[in-house]
Amino acid sequence: MSTFPFDIVGFDLDGTLLDSHGDLAAAVNHAISKEGRQAIPSSEVRDLIGGGAKKMLARALEVTGEPVSDARFDELHRILLDFYEANIAVETRLFPGGLEMLDGLAARGVKIAVVTNKLERFAVRIFDELGLSDRFFTVIGGDTLGPGKAKPNPDLIYEMLDRAGVSRQKARAVYVGDTTYDTGAAAAAGLPCVAVSFGFCDKPPRELGANAVIDHFDQLIPALDYLGTASVR
Structure with a gap:
């Protein structure tokens, strides 16, 4: 026993x-690029992860510019998830x-x-x-x-x-x-x-x-x- x-x-x-973190960084940077935001270095995305994709996206938007509307946030969240699902285990x-x-x-x-x-x-x-x-x-x-x-x-x-x-x-x-x-x-x-x-x-x-x-x-x-x-x- x-x-x-x-x-x-x-x-x-x-x-x-x-x-x-590499694949999550690629996904969140793809999403915020649709808002014209500058990409966040992959090493810095590590500090944004925790609590799920919505929290990660919200933190990424906060550190790169002004808040977005709830409707736009939902759009960006869907963009993030779609990209991530297609590139989920690259790194x-x-x-x-x-x-x-x-x-x-x-x-x-x-x-x-x-x-x-x-x-x-x-x-x-x-x-x-x-x-x-x-x-x-x-x-x-x-x-x-x-x-x-x-x-x-x-x-x-x-x-x-x-x-x-x-x-x-x-x-x-x-x-x-x-x-x-x-x-x-x-x-x-x-x-x-x-x-x-x-x-x-x-x-x-x-x-x-x-x-x-x-x-x-x-x-x-x-x-x-x-x-x-x-x-x-």
Whole structure:
């Protein structure tokens, strides 16, 4: 019998499992170019990511000029999504050590999930294109449960537990993310959380409110072993 302390590990997508900032930058810059705005360097788009495409677009418009009308914003949002869907995995890749980490969790019998604020169809398509879909027992997006359910609301994490067929109160589960949306959702769902310092963090990594912070994926399994013995829940 495995002594690993967690049966379920859920991951955020953008900035946690996958470095997607290049493709997100291309999409948001394509959208704001339709408003005559200057492109934002890809490295700076990292600081705009978090909370979904609408929030990223709103931040991009804020740093490049005046606000736009609600109707125009909706148009630009559709332009962004259309471009992104057509170019979804051009540069996107697992962060270093990600494949070995997923192998390590699988070898321990862990069920692995993705819980993201990205639209579900986009998340599913990315993993299909990267050949990673069979790694996860479920992929849950920000729209999976309908409006108002995205992180930091805990409902998407509850859905992960329900799909795993475990009690919400007794689940041996943990969540891994890179922003306060992730740590907030995990805390609201009563799960410990690990933050990755290499992601699109909206605060300094050690101020995100996580139970542990890692700097590389080769540190994740040891961190989970530690959390399991520390009785953080």
